[in-house]
Amino acid sequence: MLEVSPDRIAAAARRVMARCDELARVTATPGRIERVYLSPEHARVNRLAAEWMRELGMRTRQDAAGNQIGRLDRIVGDTLDPDAPALIIGSHLDTVLDAGRFDGIVGVLMGLEIARLLRTPVGDGRFGVALPFALEVVAFSDEEGTRFGKALLGSSAVAGLWDEDWWALTDADGTSLRQAFLEFGLDPARIGEAARRPDELIGYLEAHIEQGPELDRRGEPLAVVSSIASARRFQLVVEGEARHAGGTPYDMRRDALLGASEAALAVERICRDEHHIIGTVGQLEAYPGAVNVVPGEARFSLDLRGEFDETRDHVWDELSRELDAIMGRRGLRWSSREVHSAAAVMCAPLLQDVVREGIGAADAPGGTDPAVIFSRAGHDAMSIGAITDVGMLFLRNPDGISHHPGESVSAPDVALGIRALAESVLALAADVRVR
């Protein structure tokens, strides 16, 4: 058990909340929170996080993909072991456009508070952890995929999943990922150096707001995550014919926007019928985009998620057939490009157990039998699951609103989360010792 006073945990939670506010001020657009991969804002939050890590006596580095890492070595006798395998606690500091201030951020900051609670002086002014492993906090650089349309770039590099084709991805201004790396001061040729080997790691824990209403509805602050949704994202193009808005009778129109709109409604209809699949059209643009021209082209995005890969793929097949039918009726052509695909990831049973134990030890409401939730949102844990066991702790997210400035979490829930996460680390340490 963690021998720490409630006051110290409450102070840790207050610090997390204040730092969420501080990071929210690092934005590309005043009045909104917008912080994308390889931007000046990314560099600024990495510098802040590195400062906070160093204050805790952590060794810090920014890796080859722009992830910010802090490490407390394992203490062996009265020295530090720089090579001991590590437990990583992580999440991300990048945001969607017009974001809330907690998605990802709260998990990184809670990781720092765990390091603060568990760090141990070595005797000569240095700090380590008196655990059977090292403790690392990782602030991932790109989870949302806001800038290049491809999610999980930071954690994919750490998991050794980098795909050379990604260098050609471009942002809205036409800047390629390769160019953005160079402008940020990173060397694309060194991306492989960000990859971690499974034998360097004990596991990965991530705390995150739920981004849904289940805990709020249950009146409970914390949950064990069982698995993370399988996801696929597409960019679709519908081609019709641009013509005069006044002069073209309906029977001659091939309106691409109407085809795309009908497709968006089909996404809702088909996904609603299919339990556990959620589909969202979040972007929709018409071209040439003039008030007096029938849209000749429309582009839209599709985000598909589900608990199981097979159901998700089955829904995509069904949607594709429906799009053929819609576009056929309207004399339109359609095509799609898959920009993201991630298989469902199971949280490791052992790490689900330690998170459950952590929640119980934190004495949270529902603690002895906490909610177990499948995450419909994507998380860095998805890619890290390729190299080590992952576990996640969810925090209540009032009204379930996220990817929105109204996103929230309460300081008392963060305090419970900090205690639960620290207890989870101790439970894992006890298990590793026994093994």
Ligand code: HGY
């Ligand atoms: O979109 C997601 O699920 C995550 O929040 N990036």
Ligand code: MN
């Ligand atoms: Mn998000």
Ligand code: MN
């Ligand atoms: Mn997130």
